[in-house]
Amino acid sequence: xxxxxxxxxxxxxxxxxxxxxxxxxxxxxxxxxxxxxxxxxxxxxxxxxxxxxxxxxxxxxxxxxxxxxxxxxxxxxxxxxxxxxxxxxxxxxxxxxxxxxxxxxxxxxxxxxxxxxxxxxxxxxxxxxx
Amino acid sequence: xxxxxxxxxxxxxxxxxxxxxxxxxxxxxxxxxxxxxxxxxxxxxxxxxxxxxxxxxxxxxxxxxxxxxxxxxxxxxxxxxxxxxxxxxxxxxxxxxxxxxxxxxxxxxxxxxxxxxxxxxxxxxxxxxxxxxxxxxxxxxxxxxxxxxxxxxxxxxxxxxxxxxxxxxxxxxxxxxxxxxxxxxxxxxxxxxxx
Numbered sequence: 001x002x003x004x005x006x007x008x009x010x011x012x013x014x015x016x017x018x019x020x021x022x023x024x025x026x027x028x029x030x031x032x033x034x035x036x037x038x039x040x041x042x043x044x045x046x047x048x049x050x051x052x053x054x055x056x057x058x059x060x061x062x063x064x065x066x067x068x069x070x071x072x073x074x075x076x077x078x079x080x081x082x083x084x085x086x087x088x089x090x091x092x093x094x095x096x097x098x099x100x101x102x103x104x105x106x107x108x109x110x111x112x113x114x115x116x117x118x119x120x121x122x123x124x125x126x127x128x129x130x
Numbered sequence: 131x132x133x134x135x136x137x138x139x140x141x142x143x144x145x146x147x148x149x150x151x152x153x154x155x156x157x158x159x160x161x162x163x164x165x166x167x168x169x170x171x172x173x174x175x176x177x178x179x180x181x182x183x184x185x186x187x188x189x190x191x192x193x194x195x196x197x198x199x200x201x202x203x204x205x206x207x208x209x210x211x212x213x214x215x216x217x218x219x220x221x222x223x224x225x226x227x228x229x230x231x232x233x234x235x236x237x238x239x240x241x242x243x244x245x246x247x248x249x250x251x252x253x254x255x256x257x258x259x260x261x262x263x264x265x266x267x268x269x270x271x272x273x274x275x276x277x278x279x280x281x282x283x284x285x286x287x288x289x290x291x292x293x294x295x296x297x298x299x300x301x302x303x304x305x306x307x308x309x310x311x312x313x314x315x316x317x318x319x320x321x322x323x324x325x
Contacts, residue, residue, distance in 0.1 A: 022213055029220035037230070037259045037273050042220060044253060046213040052206075066162045073158050083253035083260070090259040090273055099230055105277045108234035109262055 005063075012060030019053030022046050036093040044086040051078050148184075149175040190241045190303045197300035204296055205251060231277035232261055235290045237268040239298050239306050245270075247297040252290055 029042030055071040062068070093099060094109065149172065156171035157163050237248060242265055249263050249270060262271040274286050298310045 025213065025217040025220070029216045032220045033216075038216075038219070038275055041212070041259055042216045045209055046216055049209045049213050052209075066158070070158045070161070073155060080250065083250045086253050087249070087260045087263075090261045094232065094261045094273065099232070099273060103229065105229045105231035107232045109232050109271045 008060045008063065012057045015053050015057030015060065017057075019050045019055075019057060022053060023050030026050060036098045037090055040086050040089045040093070044082045048078055048082050051075065144176065144179060145184075149179060152178065190306070191243055191301055192303055194300055197296070201251070201296045201300040204293070228276045229278050230273060230275045231283065232271055232273050233277075233283055233287065235270045235272060235287050237270060237294055238291075238309050238312055239294060239302065240268055240309065241303075241306060244294075244298050244302050244306055247301055248290070248294040251293040251297050 023046060026042050026046030029046065030039050033039045033042055052075060055075050059068045059071050062071075152175035153168065153171035156174060157167045160167045160171075237245060239245060239248065245263065245265060245268055249260055252260055252270060252272070259273040260270060261273050263269075264271070270290060272286060272290065274283060277283055295310045298306050302310070
């Protein structure tokens with residue numbers, strides 16, 4: 001019984017540590033990567049994985065079902081919302097033409113797609129062209 | 131969490147699964163399943179559903195445990211892989227930036243829910259960022275970095291299709307799964323129209 005608690009504590013600590021490291025790597029990417037879109041992907045993927053590892057570690061250390069449920073809720077909403085945020089950032093970046101240093105190799109979105117999904121507000125200029 | 135009753139529109143009427151789900155969240159947020167939490171949760175959920183009615187959404191949702199497990203496993207693997215990619219790239223010093231591209235990926239599924247599920251899953255693909263979703267034509271637009279690398283665009287497109295198949299096999303209806311069985315390459319001739 002007691003050994004199991006110690007094992008769970010140990011694994012929990014390792015998960016907490018690795019989650020923190022993964023989140024840190026995401027932040028370093030956020031600072032060092034060159035443009036909006038790569039930075040945005042650095043801000044979402046490692047952060048989500050970091051949250052996942054952190055909550056798993058916390059769950060192993062708390063070991064109560066109600067807390068595990070709450071943590072599962074945290075993970076659920078994290079998984080659901082961070083792609084949406086990343087998508088909005090990417091969409092704005094594309095519409096304002098901030099898609100990296102050089103011109104785009106190709107842009108399938110250049111002419112179409114906007115009227116069907118956007119529909120709101122005035123049309124921006126032909127952004128992100130090659 | 132939702133029984134197969136896709137034809138019921140969500141208007142100003144009580145949606146029992148939604149209320150149950152909101153109540154569960156309420157109880158978790160108030161730290162535990164007590165009777166007081168249950169009663170207040172049901173009250174709050176009913177009031178919320180009456181005051182803020184949701185638009186009618188065709189809920190063509192099925193929960194398939196094996197498919198969900200496979201999707202979760204693949205997403206976890208993808209997330210680890212993309213985290214490693216991002217870490218290596220950010221630690222690897224500033225390289226000369228390679229040209230990126232925005233590519234259109236036509237999907238095979240047609241329901242809004244499946245398109246959304248695929249779009250959310252796609253955010254985990256390494257090196258790809260979702261720029262736009264066109265629900266009418268079921269097309270995703272992805273920003274691909276390093277697009278001049280040979281086969282990179284094709285590989286990204288195949289990744290998206292694989293994620294789509296996994297997502298539909300986890301949550302889709304029978305009709306959508308049948309659609310997934312089709313060859314994605316059949317859309318190939320139309321894809322270069324934005325050239």
